[in-house]
Amino acid sequence: KSSSLLDWLYKIEFGPPIEAKRGWPNCDLCPLCKRVQECGTHLFYKCHFTRRLWSLIIDKYHILGLDTTGWPLFDSVEAWWASTCDNDTPNHQPKASLTMLVSWTMWNERNARVFKHKSAPPTILLASIETEANLWIIAGANKLGSIILRE
Numbered sequence: 001k002s003s004s005l006l007d008w009l010y011k012i013e014f015g016p017p018i019e020a021k022r023g024w025p026n027c028d029l030c031p032l033c034k035r036v037q038e039c040g041t042h043l044f045y046k047c048h049f050t051r052r053l054w055s056l057i058i059d060k061y062h063i064l065g066l067d068t069t070g071w072p073l074f075d076s077v078e079a080w081w082a083s084t085c086d087n088d089t090p091n092h093q094p095k096a097s098l099t100m101l102v103s104w105t106m107w108n109e110r111n112a113r114v115f116k117h118k119s120a121p122p123t124i125l126l127a128s129i130e131t132e133a134n135l136w137i138i139a140g141a142n143k144l145g146s147i148i149l150r151e
C-alpha cells in the first residue's frame, strides 16, 4: 500500500533524532546533484538528478500525467505525493508503485554515495529500476506491470 512509503518518507522528513543517528546530515551538499544543500526529502522530488531519472522513465514508458518540472515547488512530501498519485489522477495505482520503487532506489543510491563512495548514473539506475520492477511484477504487482511491461 502506498501509505507505507508515506510513513517511511515522513520518518525521514520529521524524524531528525533517528535520522541524525543514522547519518542524515544537516543540509550537506546533496550527494546526487551536488548543487544544493540536502534537506529532508530534497532527493525524492526536488533533486535535479532524481527528476532527470524520472524523465527517462516517463519518456521510455510514455507515462501520462507525470510532469517533474513543477516538483521543486512542492513544499512537502504530502503535496508532491498528492500531485503524482492521488486517487483522482489517472493511473494512480501503478504510479504509486512506481513512485515507491523510484524513491527507494534514490534513497539507496544516496546511501551508496554517502557511505560507500559508489555512484551510478541515471541510465544504470533506470536499468536497476526495470529489473526490480520486473521482480515486483512477477511477484504479482499487476498494476505496476500495466505501465512498465509494454514491450
Ligand SMILES: [Zn+2]
Residues within 6 Å of the ligand: 030, 031, 032, 033, 034, 035, 036, 042, 043, 046, 047, 048, 049
Ligand atoms: Zn540533489
